[in-house]
Amino acid sequence: xxxxxxxxxxxxxxxxxxxxxxxxxxxxxxxxxxxxxxxxxxxxxxxxxxxxxxxxxxxxxxxxxxxxxxxxxxxxxxxxxxxxxxxxxxxxxxx
Numbered sequence: 001x002x003x004x005x006x007x008x009x010x011x012x013x014x015x016x017x018x019x020x021x022x023x024x025x026x027x028x029x030x031x032x033x034x035x036x037x038x039x040x041x042x043x044x045x046x047x048x049x050x051x052x053x054x055x056x057x058x059x060x061x062x063x064x065x066x067x068x069x070x071x072x073x074x075x076x077x078x079x080x081x082x083x084x085x086x087x088x089x090x091x092x093x094x095x
């Protein structure tokens with residue numbers, strides 16, 4: 001598995017369910033937008049501040065989050081899609 005560094009977060013992308021238009025047509029996978037929702041799999045040790053201390057991350061493993069549309073780097077590992085994001089690219093935690 002991957003271990004994020006610093007203020008990075010590894011998020012497993014949650015694929016959206018089958019999409020259907022108002023007229024009843026199904027949207028093919030090639031036309032769908034990338035999902036912006038995922039589950040936090042691993043977190044880094046935190047951001048190093050100017051005084052040398054670590055600032056802990058606000059998210060933790062297991063959180064479901066929404067992240068910036070074009071944020072992060074997408075990777076595929078063992079058939080699953082992940083995104084490695086900086087904590088600032090995470091917009092909200094689903095409670």
